[in-house]
Structure formats: structure tokens, C-alpha cells
Amino acid sequence: xxxxxxxxxxxxxxxxxxxxxxxxxxxxxxxxxxxxxxxxxxxxxxxxxxxxxxxxxxxxxxxxxxxxxxxxxxxxxxxxx
Amino acid sequence: xxxxxxxxxxxxxxxxxxxxxxxxxxxxxxxxxxxxxxxxxxxxxxxxxxxxxxxxxxxxxxxxxxxxxxxxxxxxxxxxxxxxxxxxxxxxxxxxxxxxxxxxxxxxxxxxxxxxxxxxxxxxxxxxxxxxxxxxxxxxxxxxxxxxxxxxxxxxxxxxxxxxxxxxxxxxxxxxxxxxxxxxxxxxxxxxxxxxxxxxxxxxxxxxxxxxxxxxxxxxxxxxxxxxxxxxxxxxxxxxxxxxxxxxxxxxxxxxxxxxxxxxxxxxxxxxxxxxxxxxxxxxxxxxxxxxxxxxxxxxxxxxxxxxxxxxxxxxxxxxxxxxxxxxxxxxxxxxxxxxxxxxxxxxx
Amino acid sequence: xxxxxxxxxxxxxxxxxxxxxxxxxxxxxxxxxxxxxxxxxxxxxxxxxxxxxxxxxxxxxxxxxxxxxxxxxxxxxxxxxxxxxxxxxxxxxxxxxxxxxxxxxxxxxxxxxxxxxxxxxxxxxxxxxxxxxxxxxxxxxxxxxxxxxxxxxxxxxxxxxxxxxxxxxxxxxxxxxxxxxxxxxxxxxxxxxxxxxxxxxxxxxxxxxxxxxxxxxxxxxxxxxxxxxxxxxxxxxxxxxxxxxxxxxxxxxxxxxxxxxxxxxxxxxxxxxxxxxxxxxxxxxxxxxxxxxxxxxxxxxxxxxxxxxxxxxxxxxxxxxxxxxxxxxxxxxxxxxxxxxxxxxxxxxxxxxxxxxxxxxxxxxxxxxxxxxxxxxxxxxxxxxxxxxxxxxxxxxxxxxxxxxxxxxx
Numbered sequence: 059x060x061x062x063x064x065x066x067x068x069x070x071x072x073x074x075x076x077x078x079x080x081x082x083x084x085x086x087x088x089x090x091x092x093x094x095x096x097x098x099x100x101x102x103x104x105x106x107x108x109x110x111x112x113x114x115x116x117x118x119x120x121x122x123x124x125x126x127x128x129x130x131x132x133x134x135x136x137x138x139x
Numbered sequence: 140x141x142x143x144x145x146x147x148x149x150x151x152x153x154x155x156x157x158x159x160x161x162x163x164x165x166x167x168x169x170x171x172x173x174x175x176x177x178x179x180x181x182x183x184x185x186x187x188x189x190x191x192x193x194x195x196x197x198x199x200x201x202x203x204x205x206x207x208x209x210x211x212x213x214x215x216x217x218x219x220x221x222x223x224x225x226x227x228x229x230x231x232x233x234x235x236x237x238x239x240x241x242x243x244x245x246x247x248x249x250x251x252x253x254x255x256x257x258x259x260x261x262x263x264x265x266x267x268x269x270x271x272x273x274x275x276x277x278x279x280x281x282x283x284x285x286x287x288x289x290x291x292x293x294x295x296x297x298x299x300x301x302x303x304x305x306x307x308x309x310x311x312x313x314x315x316x317x318x319x320x321x322x323x324x325x326x327x328x329x330x331x332x333x334x335x336x337x338x339x340x341x342x343x344x345x346x347x348x349x350x351x352x353x354x355x356x357x358x359x360x361x362x363x364x365x366x367x368x369x370x371x372x373x374x375x376x377x378x379x380x381x382x383x384x385x386x387x388x389x390x391x392x393x394x395x396x397x398x399x400x401x402x403x404x405x406x407x408x409x410x411x412x413x414x415x416x417x418x419x420x421x422x423x424x425x426x427x428x429x430x431x432x433x434x435x436x437x438x439x440x441x442x443x444x445x446x447x448x449x450x451x452x453x454x455x456x457x458x459x460x461x462x463x464x465x466x467x468x469x470x471x472x473x474x475x476x477x478x479x480x481x482x483x484x485x486x487x488x
Numbered sequence: 489x490x491x492x493x494x495x496x497x498x499x500x501x502x503x504x505x506x507x508x509x510x511x512x513x514x515x516x517x518x519x520x521x522x523x524x525x526x527x528x529x530x531x532x533x534x535x536x537x538x539x540x541x542x543x544x545x546x547x548x549x550x551x552x553x554x555x556x557x558x559x560x561x562x563x564x565x566x567x568x569x570x571x572x573x574x575x576x577x578x579x580x581x582x583x584x585x586x587x588x589x590x591x592x593x594x595x596x597x598x599x600x601x602x603x604x605x606x607x608x609x610x611x612x613x614x615x616x617x618x619x620x621x622x623x624x625x626x627x628x629x630x631x632x633x634x635x636x637x638x639x640x641x642x643x644x645x646x647x648x649x650x651x652x653x654x655x656x657x658x659x660x661x662x663x664x665x666x667x668x669x670x671x672x673x674x675x676x677x678x679x680x681x682x683x684x685x686x687x688x689x690x691x692x693x694x695x696x697x698x699x700x701x702x703x704x705x706x707x708x709x710x711x712x713x714x715x716x717x718x719x720x721x722x723x724x725x726x727x728x729x730x731x732x733x734x735x736x737x738x739x740x741x742x743x744x745x746x747x748x749x750x751x752x753x754x755x756x757x758x759x760x761x762x763x764x765x766x767x768x769x770x771x772x773x774x775x776x777x778x779x780x781x782x783x784x785x786x787x788x789x790x791x792x793x794x795x796x797x798x799x800x801x802x803x804x805x806x807x808x809x810x811x812x813x814x815x816x817x818x819x820x821x822x823x824x825x826x827x828x829x830x831x832x833x834x835x836x837x838x839x840x841x842x843x844x845x846x847x848x849x850x851x852x853x854x855x856x857x858x859x860x861x862x863x864x865x866x867x868x869x870x871x872x873x874x875x876x877x878x879x880x881x882x883x884x885x886x887x888x889x890x891x892x893x894x895x896x897x898x
Contacts, residue, residue, distance in 0.1 A: 061526060062633065062691045064490070064491035064492065080489055081489045088608075088610060088640065090640045091636050091637075091640065091756045091759070092755070093755060100490070100491060102691065102694055102747050104637070105579070105607065105608045105609065105634060106608025106609075106610050106611070107608070107636065107637045107640065109636070109695060109753060109756065110747045110753055111747075112746050112747055113745070113746050113747070114746075116746040117491060119745070120495075120716070120745060121494055121495075123724060124497075124500045124504060124720050125500060125503070127503045127506070127507040127724070127727065
């Protein structure tokens, strides 16, 4: 459930709102749920609200994890909650 | 002494005026509207003759006729409006038979209170579209309904054309082994419309792709007379059109997701709204199905035309009594591309 | 599109699929439930099942808030919409769901009710501001992902001093649903849960964090891997579950580290706690009454609670007797096990919750996977391996498999 997309914050605006850009499409969304959003951050957007900031380093590690499939997984690469 | 100028008739107030019931009553107000708007814009001898019919010569060949009603909302959208959409839509339906469109008819159902400024804008757009296509609007009709009984304006267009002998293009002609081609990017029109719909506004430079395709079709038939099927994927998108053709032709289809041309912005807008570009409407694209051995020639001919620059081969027809349309996903898996269920609506889930 | 396209790479998918096949080789089966409807949709849309070996089965869980919304609550929404002058603002997902007397919100709209589809709770607020003389009710549905946006809207309504805005709250909770599955009647009968592990929801977890799932791992001994929303995330999570099961581990792992932390979104959770409180019980379509599984608006925000404002009476409406949704939602039956699947019950005419939304198990299978239920036509390239979610007759002939369960040819 919960269709949400990762989009890039391109501008901050008044009243806890921001403009995000996804593939050239721009939309105004609320940042009321995430503190300290900066231009250039990527956020997960659901029903017009940012829910979380995306961690670029973790994203990179996840991609590397995919690429290393088939090789014995490095235990430290997986996050055991 | 009267200061009224002789023979003076107050012109229609297109700036501030609105449609009222008198415009549909058949009386003077209606005649004046027809004269100052429709005749002036559409501007041809048939209309000027002032009959309730128009009489035209037909070149040799088979007669083809198509009709379409247009109820689009919003009336004006990036890249077009209900007027040019009405012209293009019917021209395209006629052209999908391989026919050269020759004449158009247009009827208007106007809602009481509809601004005349908007009506003039729409009619001018229709006139422009018809002129560019080289197809005159030779007859028409106007009615007015009470406020609340119409969505501003409904337009119905009917077109006739002529198919030369020997050209047989229809939905039941697809055969196993045929190639499936599209003339360009998918989903542009539907996304342009959605961008204006209430509560879904987002900034985007996507414009509707509304266009008359008959010239492209003529080039295509010149290059490859053996085309089996042509159809324009309007409401319900490419998926609906392919399912229609598969059902009519009683065969299956396999398309490849990686080969579908979609503009990045359209893909992004669809991500936002949870839409699938396969089901989003197009108004200036066509699907062509033809024997596989001619696919490359046809692609070259399409790409040489301004409306076919992004043409691509997207799949193949195969033997399947169930008539399933399937897709090889970008991921390497396989899935059905089914009929659309109801209207495609944005989703949160 | 960054953070989307890279996570859909076909070549990487095949590499991960290879790893899954190698590590799941053997005689045991792996029955994995993806809880979240978004994951169900991704699995169907990308044909992920085709890339899995036959002994790794995906079972579609009840994580679709539209599917589990009881008919009686939609009846209530329709009643609200039909009140003269009232505007009902709703996410588009709900409008086609069939309710009692063959009605739906869309049909009510056709008969004159002012039903407006919105993308966001903020849009509903805007409608209230722009129509001060009309009552506006926001039909709030969704799991923990969608709840914070409703909380923000209610607080904003208070800050703006709106007197014409209220919320019909149907927010439900993920952990309770998972518990319900793990404690289902079939479990009591069989003495064991017919599920080996869970793929945890992506976006719910950005809000609640990975911590709440630790209970399931400990209490029921089932591994949970929280997966991102993209198909590669799902495949990687499947691989991680297979590894846990092979190792005999039952832990909570997080594949979606780029957006999910152990604590989740603390600010959002605080907002939820401020505005909402737990209902003792709530009916879930297909699952019956589930304790502590849903939220209602706190007394402190009573003026924004549509149930109080309009004295809404809930009347439970049972599902069709032939409907197997309950068993399907709990993972003990498949869509093709249901007598009415694909015949009476289709996406056009959904009988039960699993067909109602495009992510329900039955709708997903019907729309994307139905071709696997019929014999593969000779001459066509065959699908990779036996299919998931339905048993199909292998290529080379055999009886039609629709509605029947045939064993796949070894």
C-alpha cells in the first residue's frame, strides 16, 4: 500500500511546504512531518507529504548489495535492526 | 428623428455575452450566432449556401464514415482544447481505415450560460485544425440546453472519407507473426489533462499530443500497402487498443516494456499518481500491425514524418485462442496487460 | 528518475534471482507473505513471480487499506455524502468499492452527492476553507503511512479555526493485522502457522520504524525483512528471508535502509499519538473483529470527528457466502481456490475485498497473472518455471487449470 515516491527538493516555501521534482514534474508538498528539509535532499512523498528523508549513502550500499548477489553476502552490509 | 442606423444589427457580444435559450430556438439570435461565429470561422461555400444539408462529389473508392462525441473536461488544456480534439479525433478514426478524410460535420450542444468568448475560442481552434488538415466542415447543428444539463459544451463530429480499392485495413486482420508498431510516445494527452484536474495540479511542460494523423497514414500506406490494422489508442490507452485488436483478430500479443516509448516527464507524472502509461489516453498516436517482414520499412517511413519521429516496434502477434495481451516486463518477468477496469483513477495505495 | 530506475534494473534482478534459486535449492518450501498491497502490486506488475523457483511462494497479505475497509463503513461514507450540502472529500481508491444496495461513492456522485476526489488531506482542508458555508468531511483511510497526513490536517484545521471540517477516521494498524494472521483459526487448527516469513511494508515502516516487528520475530519465531518499494528491493528481501530460514534465524532485518530506521519518524509518531487513540476493536473486511487494530480521533479533537458530529451508526454487513477472502488474506487459500474467482467475481464486479482494489490478491492475479492459469499454447516461449500464486498446467497439453489446483510437472 502506500504509494510513495522518492523526489528531490528543489525549493523551500512558506508554511512547511516545499517544491519537489521528479523527472521534471514539480509539485508542492508539505514538510510538516520531517524536520530540517534542505534543498537538494531526497524525500519519500506520500499523499502530498514528505514522510522521510532518503539517505544517499544507504541507497548506494543497497545498490551495491544487489550487485553482489551471488557472492556470499557481507554481513556488515545488511542492517540487522 | 431616429438615430438608429439603417440596416444596423447589433453584433454578437463575444467578449461578455453568454449562451441563452434564444440561441437554440431557431430564431434570429441563433441565425446571427451561426452567421457571426460558425460561418465566419469555418468559411466555405457549402456552409454559405445556407442549407440544412451539403452536397459533395465523391471520388472513386469505398466510402468510410466515423463519428465521435467529445465531452472532455477541462475544455482547454496544454497543447489543445475540445475543439481541435473534436476535429483530430474524427479525422483519425476515418484515417485508421486507410481512407483519405474528405468532409466533416460538427454539432454543438451548448449549456445555457456558456461564455461566448470560450465558444469563439473553441470554434476558431476547430476551424484552424480543419484548415491545417485540408478537410472542410461542411454542415452542422446547434442546440442549447438549460443550465445544469450540460457540461458547458458537448461537440460531436462526423467525418467521411474514401478508401481506394485494394486497401483493406481492419481490426480483425492481425495474424500470428505480425509486428506491432506505435507511432510515438505514450500517455502525453492523459497526463496533460490530469495536470489540470481539480486537486491534482502539478507543474509540468507536458502537452497533449492531439494531432491529425491522416497524412502520416497516407505515407505509411504508400510505403507498405500490406498493413493489416491501424488504430489510435485514445481512451483506455494502448492496453485497451491492443486488447480490442487481439479480441477482434482472435490472437495473442506479446509486447516488450523496454521498447515502449514514454517521455520521462510522463513516466514521472504516472509514478506520482499511481497510473500505468499503458492505460493513459493518447490523441495523436497510432498503432500499426503488419507482416513482420515489412516492419523495418514501415518504421523508416514513420520516422521520416514529423508525427512519427519516435515510432517504435513494440511487439509481436502470436497464436493464442484466448486473445491475451502479455508483456515482457523491463524486469524480465511476464504479465498480462488486461482490459482497463472502469476509469483509471489516481491511487494512494 | 533517481532512486527509482536503479532499483528496477533487469540484469540485477536476474543475478538476485540466481542467488535465490541456488540458496533455495532443496526440498523445503518457503512460504513468504508480503504484507503490503504495494508490494503485491510490484510483484504482479514486474512479474517477479516468474523469477522465483517453484518452492518459493509469495502469499499476498491484507495490507491494502481499501480491501479491508468493511462494507458498513463505506455505507456510512455514502450516507455522509448524501447529506444535503455536505462535501465528501476522499482518496480516489475508495470511490469504486461496492457497498450495500449496489451503491458506491461513484454511483452516489452520479446521483448528485458531492463527492470530490483528492490527492491529499491538505486538499480537503482547502475545500473546507473555500466553502465556508458547506460541511466538509474527509474520508480518511490507510495504514500508518497515511495517518500522519490526517493528523496534520486536523491540527491545521484547529489552527485555522475551521468549524466546517471533520474527518471520518478509518485508519488501521499494521502490527495488529500481522498478529491476527499469525493467530488465525487455521493456526489453532493446524497447530502451526502456514507461513515461514514476512516481507514488511516499505512506507509504513518509514513511520513506525523496524522496532515494532521485533515482537513477531521473537514471539512467533518468524523472520521479517522490511523491503523497499521497488522490485529489486523485493527480490533482495526474498533472498534475505531465504537465508534466514536456511540459517534457522528469526530476526528483523531492514533492506530499506535508505528510508527506514529502527525508530522511524518520531515526529510523525508523536503527531499520531496527539490526535488519535486506539479503538478497542475494529472490523476488518475478511478478517472480522480485530482488537486494538484501528484508531479514532481523541476527545480533545472531538469537533473534527465526523462520527461524533453526525452521530454515525455502524452496521456490519457480511460478505457473500461464497467469498473466500478471509482465508486468502490469511494466506491459507489462493485466489484460484475460490469458486467465484474470475467468474462471478471480477475486477468489474468485485464480490469481496481481495478483488476490490488493484492490489488485492485476487485483483492482482486476475489482472496480471491470469494467463498462467490456462495451458501454455504450444509454439509460444514458455514462462520461466512453474508459476506462483496459482498452479498451472505445464506446456505440452493437459487439462485447463482454471479454478483447479494441479501439481506442476516436475
